[in-house]
Amino acid sequence: MNSELDLVNETSAPAGGGSSEERDAPSQLERGRRYGTEYQDSPVDEDAPQEDPSQWRPGSGRGFREGRRWRLLQAAALVLAALVLLPNVGLWALYRERQPDSTPGGPGAAVVPVAGQGSRSRQKKPFFMGDGQKLKDWHDKEAIRKDAQRVGNGEQGRPYPMTDAERVDQAYRENGFNIYVSDKISLNRSLPDIRHPNCNSKRYLETLPNTSIIIPFHNEGWSSLLRTVHSVLNRSPPELVAEIVLVDDFSDREHLKKPLEDYMALFPSVRILRTKKREGLIRTRMLGASAATGDVVTFLDSHCEANVNWLPPLLDRIARNRKTIVCPMIDVIDHDDFRYETQAGDAMRGAFDWEMYYKRIPIPPELQKADPSDPFESPVMAGGLFAVDRKWFWELGGYDPGLEIWGGEQYEISFKVWMCGGRMEDIPCSRVGHIYRKYVPYKVPAGVSLARNLKRVAEVWMDEYAEYIYQRRPEYRHLSAGDVVAQKKLRSSLNCKSFKWFMTKIAWDLPKFYPPVEPPAAAWGEIRNVGTGLCADTKHGALGAILRLESCVRGRGEAAWNNMQVFTFTWREDIRPGDPQHTKKFCLDAISHNSPVTLYDCHSMKGNQLWKYRKDKTLFHPVSGSCVDCSESDHRIFMNTCNPASLTQQWLFEHTNSTVLEMFNRN
Numbered sequence: 001m002n003s004e005l006d007l008v009n010e011t012s013a014p015a016g017g018g019s020s021e022e023r024d025a026p027s028q029l030e031r032g033r034r035y036g037t038e039y040q041d042s043p044v045d046e047d048a049p050q051e052d053p054s055q056w057r058p059g060s061g062r063g064f065r066e067g068r069r070w071r072l073l074q075a076a077a078l079v080l081a082a083l084v085l086l087p088n089v090g091l092w093a094l095y096r097e098r099q100p101d102s103t104p105g106g107p108g109a110a111v112v113p114v115a116g117q118g119s120r121s122r123q124k125k126p127f128f129m130g131d132g133q134k135l136k137d138w139h140d141k142e143a144i145r146k147d148a149q150r151v152g153n154g155e156q157g158r159p160y161p162m163t164d165a166e167r168v169d170q171a172y173r174e175n176g177f178n179i180y181v182s183d184k185i186s187l188n189r190s191l192p193d194i195r196h197p198n199c200n201s202k203r204y205l206e207t208l209p210n211t212s213i214i215i216p217f218h219n220e221g222w223s224s225l226l227r228t229v230h231s232v233l234n235r236s237p238p239e240l241v242a243e244i245v246l247v248d249d250f251s252d253r254e255h256l257k258k259p260l261e262d263y264m265a266l267f268p269s270v271r272i273l274r275t276k277k278r279e280g281l282i283r284t285r286m287l288g289a290s291a292a293t294g295d296v297v298t299f300l301d302s303h304c305e306a307n308v309n310w311l312p313p314l315l316d317r318i319a320r321n322r323k324t325i326v327c328p329m330i331d332v333i334d335h336d337d338f339r340y341e342t343q344a345g346d347a348m349r350g351a352f353d354w355e356m357y358y359k360r361i362p363i364p365p366e367l368q369k370a371d372p373s374d375p376f377e378s379p380v381m382a383g384g385l386f387a388v389d390r391k392w393f394w395e396l397g398g399y400d401p402g403l404e405i406w407g408g409e410q411y412e413i414s415f416k417v418w419m420c421g422g423r424m425e426d427i428p429c430s431r432v433g434h435i436y437r438k439y440v441p442y443k444v445p446a447g448v449s450l451a452r453n454l455k456r457v458a459e460v461w462m463d464e465y466a467e468y469i470y471q472r473r474p475e476y477r478h479l480s481a482g483d484v485v486a487q488k489k490l491r492s493s494l495n496c497k498s499f500k501w502f503m504t505k506i507a508w509d510l511p512k513f514y515p516p517v518e519p520p521a522a523a524w525g526e527i528r529n530v531g532t533g534l535c536a537d538t539k540h541g542a543l544g545a546i547l548r549l550e551s552c553v554r555g556r557g558e559a560a561w562n563n564m565q566v567f568t569f570t571w572r573e574d575i576r577p578g579d580p581q582h583t584k585k586f587c588l589d590a591i592s593h594n595s596p597v598t599l600y601d602c603h604s605m606k607g608n609q610l611w612k613y614r615k616d617k618t619l620f621h622p623v624s625g626s627c628v629d630c631s632e633s634d635h636r637i638f639m640n641t642c643n644p645a646s647l648t649q650q651w652l653f654e655h656t657n658s659t660v661l662e663m664f665n666r667n
């Protein structure tokens with residue numbers, strides 16, 4: 001859980017624990033790296049997610065002024081048409097049908113007050129699509145053909161050949177990714193079409209709702225922000241884009257002021273809003289949504305690239321069921337060389353562990369579709385990239401306005417939509433790349449607000465399951481969540497189901513990977529070598545530490561402080577520093593039959609972190625077919641050909657649970 005769009009990953013930490021590099025933009029993605037989201041400040045008025053318009057000012061008056069002029073013209077045209085055509089009801093109806101959808105509100109939108117523009121209503125036939133609706137191929141064949149011909153730096157999503165001058169720290173300092181490289185790549189660069197081949201023949205509804213595309217940003221790089229906008233304009237059917245709303249969260253970089261306004265003046269569908277003070281990501285998104293006029297609101301991060309035909313597959317699902325929130329597949333744009341590739345594992349379900357770290361889990365066979373390119377249900381969104389029917393978003397209360405700065409909001413909206421009568425899907429035929437930053441280049445307030453956000457989500461939505469979090473994070477138990485009365489009222493007025501229902505019907509496969517109650521460990525305590533009488537030690541148990549032999553410190557009081565000799569052989573069949581109640585996220589890891597044993601991020605996928613503690617007291621590593629050995633003279637611990645007769649390959653755990661061990665060894 002981290003910052004902006006951020007997408008997080010297996011190893012990232014929720015609150016406080018995370019280093020700053022874990023916090024990046026929108027929500028969470030995961031990929032063997034860490035990512036985060038960021039932001040926000042004071043809560044929005046609970047009853048008015050539409051915002052106080054005085055909070056906002058249009059960034060460039062142009063957007064609003066021209067919009068107003070256009071609407072005036074349109075109104076005049078309507079009056080004229082009415083005079084001419086009113087008697088002819090049929091013609092009149094036809095005329096209205098053919099009106100371009102440039103009026104705010106859009107089809108089916110109810111009366112929704114919009115920031116800065118007062119309330120409007122629109123009487124058009126409700127946007128409703130049956131399955132009988134005509135389908136169409138939305139691919140822009142001409143654009144695809146032209147893209148395929150492009151050559152140059154970063155084209156086709158290829159890595160940019162970095163020079164030493166471009167590899168310097170300075171290139172990353174302001175953005176957390178290499179802006180020198182970004183600047184060298186065309187704003188209109190082509191991307192590889194890495195969708196499932198079936199996506200090419202997919203047809204979507206001929207009549208789709210249009211969307212406002214909300215892009216919050218804070219001190220974003222020039223080329224990365226512009227490439228986001230260009231990719232959306234280049235790869236979206238224009239009639240589906242009601243507007244692109246850039247929401248500036250109080251940036252101070254010069255290029256984001258007048259230069260950005262001048263540049264965007266070239267694009268009539270783009271408007272810029274600016275906050276008057278730093279609001280944070282969650283609130284900035286809400287502000288963008290409150291000003292939006294499209295039928296649907298689509299949130300993107302400010303350093304993304306939309307891939308081929310990304311929009312129709314999203315809008316199609318919302319057209320068929322307006323209570324569906326949809327997420328594109330989030331691809332990875334490398335923060336060094338900008339190559340474009342899929343996340344590890346590609347299509348997976350969004351989940352969480354009971355410390356509320358965002359996780360991804362495989363799609364269980366029961367939910368796999370005959371066509372793997374079909375939409376699939378996901379319990380939790382990664383965070384920053386999704387589309388939602390605008391009215392439905394506000395019926396759900398938008399985000400909890402009490403969420404601050406950044407983090408936790410993806411759980412809130414996810415739990416809410418599932419429990420309150422909607423659903424959520426990931427759409428494999430819609431792909432958007434996101435730059436996962438190396439680190440977040442600006443200051444993010446410490447973990448306090450994230451903890452508070454998570455506590456709010458737990459208190460409002462998780463019912464008795466909140467207890468599982470408090471057991472792991474006792475510091476959350478007495479933390480104030482602030483006033484959650486309005487959120488609980490919302491939950492009851494929307495007649496939302498219980499969290500137990502969510503865990504049973506939607507995230508039923510999650511406990512297999514992240515059980516609320518940790519199953520018993522197989523062994524724990526010190527690991528003493530029989531041959532040498534010495535103990536396995538990781539010193540401070542830090543990531544990357546090499547396992548070595550040291551004098552056993554158990555019961556030696558102060559001497560133990562400099563060592564880390566307590567390990568747990570967990571139910572996942574990996575070995576982690578720490579006692580069973582407080583294991584670290586690092587696992588004993590070996591890469592070959594003669595490598596040292598090191599601590600590496602736990603991936604929970606067994607593989608090279610899977611160990612067997614056998615009856616002959618050897619620690620067997622199935623992947624390499626070798627055993628843990630050691631040498632008394634230089635205190636090294638290393639993998640070696642198994643020889644159960646060798647005393648240096650025999651190890652004694654301080655405590656064992658024979659039932660669990662037998663179960664493991666039966667596998």
Ligand SMILES: [Mn+2]
Pocket residue numbers: 004005006024025026301302303434435436437
């Ligand atoms: Mn981001």
